[in-house]
Amino acid sequence: MVAEVLTMRFDSPRTILQAAGARHQLPAFLEGKRSPLIVTDAYLLRTGLVPPGTIFSQVQPDPTEANVAAGLSLAIESNADVIIAFGGGSPIDCAKAIRHRYQPVPLITIPTTAGTGSEATPVMVITDEAAGIKRMTRDASLLPDIAIIDHELSASMPRPLTAHVGVDTLTHGIEAYVSRKRHNLALARAEHCIELCRLHLRDAWLEGSNLTAREGMAIAALEGGLAFGNSSVALVHGMSRPLGALFHIPHGLSNAVLLPAVTRFSLPAAESLYREVAALLGASSLLDYLESLNRDLEIPRLRECCNNDRARFEQLIPKMAADALASGSPANNPRIPSPEEIAAIYLEAW
Ligand SMILES: [Fe+2]
Numbered sequence: 145m146v147a148e149v150l151t152m153r154f155d156s157p158r159t160i161l162q163a164a165g166a167r168h169q170l171p172a173f174l175e176g177k178r179s180p181l182i183v184t185d186a187y188l189l190r191t192g193l194v195p196p197g198t199i200f201s202q203v204q205p206d207p208t209e210a211n212v213a214a215g216l217s218l219a220i221e222s223n224a225d226v227i228i229a230f231g232g233g234s235p236i237d238c239a240k241a242i243r244h245r246y247q248p249v250p251l252i253t254i255p256t257t258a259g260t261g262s263e264a265t266p267v268m269v270i271t272d273e274a275a276g277i278k279r280m281t282r283d284a285s286l287l288p289d290i291a292i293i294d295h296e297l298s299a300s301m302p303r304p305l306t307a308h309v310g311v312d313t314l315t316h317g318i319e320a321y322v323s324r325k326r327h328n329l330a331l332a333r334a335e336h337c338i339e340l341c342r343l344h345l346r347d348a349w350l351e352g353s354n355l356t357a358r359e360g361m362a363i364a365a366l367e368g369g370l371a372f373g374n375s376s377v378a379l380v381h382g383m384s385r386p387l388g389a390l391f392h393i394p395h396g397l398s399n400a401v402l403l404p405a406v407t408r409f410s411l412p413a414a415e416s417l418y419r420e421v422a423a424l425l426g427a428s429s430l431l432d433y434l435e436s437l438n439r440d441l442e443i444p445r446l447r448e449c450c451n452n453d454r455a456r457f458e459q460l461i462p463k464m465a466a467d468a469l470a471s472g473s474p475a476n477n478p479r480i481p482s483p484e485e486i487a488a489i490y491l492e493a494w
Contacts, residue, residue: 154329154374155284157253157264157291162363164355166294167254170195173290174226181224183215183239184231188256193297194230195254198222200242203231206271206278206388206395207238215242229253229288232309233260233395237268240286244268253288256297258348258362259309259396261316261369263291271389277467278385287373295362299353306349307441308396310361314341314437315399316368319378322410322417323476327375334371338424340364349441380406382473383486386464391457393449401446404434405493406477413479446493457494461487 161169174180180197188194189201200215219227219242226249229239236253240262243251253263262268266287269280301309317337320330344360351357380402387398408431411418418430427433437443450457465486468474474481481489 152328154327155266155287156370156373157288159290160264160293160366161291162293162366164294164296164359166292167193167195167297170228170252170254170292173250173252177226179222179224180226180228181215181219181222181242183227183229183235183242185235188231188235195228197228198224203235203238205234206269206392207234207241208271208273210273211238212241212245212270215239216245219246224249226250226252229263230256232257233262233269236260236262236288237270240268240288241270244283244286248285250289252290252292254292254294254297255362255365257301257305257309258295258298258358258365259312261313261365261367261372263288263293264366264369265373267373269385269395276389276463278389280385280471280473291366293362293366295355295359298358298362299355301352303349303352304442305396306352306361307443308394308400309365310341310345310348310396311400311403311437311441311443312396313337313361313365313368314345315380315403316372316377317341317364318403318407318421319380319476320368320371320375321421322414322478323372323375323378324478325376325476330371330374333367334375335424337364337368337371338421340367342425345437346440376476377473379410379468379474379477379479379481382468382471382477383464383489385471386460386467387446387449389467390460390464391450397443397449400438400441400443401449402489402493404431404438405489407431407434408492409481409485409489410477410479417478446490454494457490461490464490
């Protein structure tokens, strides 16, 4: 009889390139390919940086099932033999969904925002507009084959986007570190992600053209993705998705407005882990650090993201709490909340 062994499995793209100008290495991965499908968005298309191929640029922020269906048609029509995602988390997740439904062709990701880490995870979030939810799917077959990390692409991001994706990155590091599914092999990635955010996030926000800071945040985003892709996200992400689905708050921003309140709730259940996180951030109080980070990066309060419509917000809290719990992410949190506790955290962040 073979003894059962509990294995901790670590998945990552087969190849990761990271350097200034790494995007220029793309042709080396396209040898023998005749029909690349590029998945991007309308803004990036106008920058002229999008690689050549059949271009699908109709990806919305928070990509929808309809976006995926349109991209899939184009993949079929153009007989795509490789899919290249060029953009932030939305084009990358849309490209993952297109490939998943198309056929097993290689997926190459070139992130442009240094935030979601989606370039390195087997996770995607697609919005189901009919149901009013952002659906997270995790499947080993979603993992990109190649990730090309070129921080020069993130140098022109405006301050608010830098803030949103930067705090999203920090959230990935923290949630992977404290998760009930924390993973031995992912811990070092989570630690380094948090440290890089301490060293570089404020500088990247203050001075976008600071390529040292941009490179630091690009690596933090990648490592945050490797960390949470192999452990998991937790309550912040669980509560953040309903805000995106119902109030169209961008992913990073909805995490950022929740991070301090969720951390305050979770802290008593894992004090030593959160102390270690504070130490990685060079802070004596983690809560003070997170609150002042949000202030410094001009992250608004939740009410400002919801047009100050308190009545609609309160009315939707039961659905948001139910959808958050149904996503499974809150069950990975050090302190697992009841629906009433989730409601209280939403109100605290308001
Ligand atoms: Fe995230």
